[in-house]
Amino acid sequence: MSDVLPEDLLTAQARIALFIHRTPLFQSDTLNKALGHSVIFKAENLQKIGAFKLRGAMNTLLALKEEGTLGRSVCAFSSGNHAQAVAYAARELGVKATIFIPKQASAVKIAATRACGADVVVTESRQIAEASVAELISKGATFVHPYDNPYVIAGQGTACLEALQDGVEADAVFAPCGGGGLMSGTWLATRLARPQAKVYACEPKMANDAHRSVQAGEIVRLSETPMTIADGVRTLAVSSRTLSYLQRLDGFYEVEEDEIVYWSQWLSHLLKLVIEPTCAMSMAGVVRWLQTQTERKTVLVILSGGNISAETHQAIWALDRLSLLPSLIE
């Protein structure tokens, strides 16, 4: 499987169905009234491990098992949800997982990954994590890349696919872009189930490598980890594979940090869901897109996850942004 086809998402969906939650859809009457449009949220924060990442990891390990190429151990590096996803998927299939996590990661994420039964190695830096992974691969471990992997992309796309199957008549779909796995899968899902829907990626302005890569027609790599509050999309660069899908999107929205905080507070308040700043970010793009529309639209937003450290909660709530109601008027 070198390239991913829309149909591969159906295979992925059937493969992972028994291992994941079919997550519910949410909407807020207050928000819809304020905007004059319908915004429907796919709650992947309620997915097992608290994020959509389990879909890709589960699909990858199950596919390799079917192919007979899944070894007795897997490895990954991640400071975020991919770590728990691979650990959880490995435990489900009875294989050993070794996860390298840079020491900057929050204690609660390290504990959660260990709670899934993985060996967690805390490393000084991402470079050391990558070198350690290379050594394990040379000894026969199966490496699960967080996004540059066709099975991961197909798995991530099943979140959007479910929402479309569940009847969301989306005119546009919005999701956050880090390495591009979720965006690639989301684009594929719309081609399969709702080709008329536009697909937009949202990215922090201070971590806009994906947008710049699409503009440049080649991978633009950040020189250091951008400290955006949207910690799910601090990736340094997309891959050739994900870039090929990102180039087919209808557009990118670059979002300011204070917009991310604003929507983190408001979505928490309106939906009563704990969602990461990474996915709250999408609402800034949604509002800008809706401002250009003349008819009532339906928008699907993929809420990618809900794993937030106490430190990030503090940053989100440092200032009260709930006094300024959402609207389409800036």
Place this chain on the structure above:
Amino acid sequence: MSDVLPEDLLTAQARIALFIHRTPLFQSDTLNKALGHSVIFKAENLQKIGAFKLRGAMNTLLALKEEGTLGRSVCAFSSGNHAQAVAYAARELGVKATIFIPKQASAVKIAATRACGADVVVTESRQIAEASVAELISKGATFVHPYDNPYVIAGQGTACLEALQDGVEADAVFAPCGGGGLMSGTWLATRLARPQAKVYACEPKMANDAHRSVQAGEIVRLSETPMTIADGVRTLAVSSRTLSYLQRLDGFYEVEEDEIVYWSQWLSHLLKLVIEPTCAMSMAGVVRWLQTQTERKTVLVILSGGNISAETHQAIWALDRLSLLPSLIE
């Protein structure tokens, strides 16, 4: 309707069904594994207006309408969820609502009550609010008391009733106690649908008037509003009516402020739901009760609401409590 009978909850349930959400149940595998028991959460934070309070307000106005005693205007005083509940219910029935809110209430709650179409009068104090309400009543407005009202009690009880109807085989039910409306209704619901279940109330230690009232056999009134972080239960006193039900409970748990903060963080983390400290508080009681149990138990927790001001979010997350995992060992 002077006293409330368990059967009155079925009437209330049928009456309000089309106006409220039948809220979902949640549980956390991680929590259940850590405790060695099953804890099931009724998510009234996902109720319309973000709290169970709509049930009681809706039941009251609908019942009065059936009786032909609902005037053309209603009034209430509240700094919390009851304000929005009465405003919302009045709008549904096309009657005017005047809600008196003390100025200490958060701007977002005032805005939300206004957004339901109510006239909101911000008063200098609770005393002034009470006097203003008395004047309106003398002019013919219908007053909706937040808890000392049989229809309110029956309405609030439908939250627990739904959970029991949905198959929760509860050995014990836990809910927070302010004025006692939710607790009275919850006790009635168990008599109707699961009489073998124990029912426990949880109260902040610094606002323990209900527990002391039960111990004294008469209403103990706090001299001033207790500034517990559980702002949903800052009520000064229960009523004779609610006390008569509270006396039939299986017990009270008095909870420290730092326990409320601890469980606010952990339930947010485990369930990915935004829940008020008022209902997170119940978990401290649950853990203490489970420590006395020798067999595996199923506990139902009523998550009463999810309306949190930015200020309260700041207070919840001021210190990181996520490093200490929940367990039954203290």
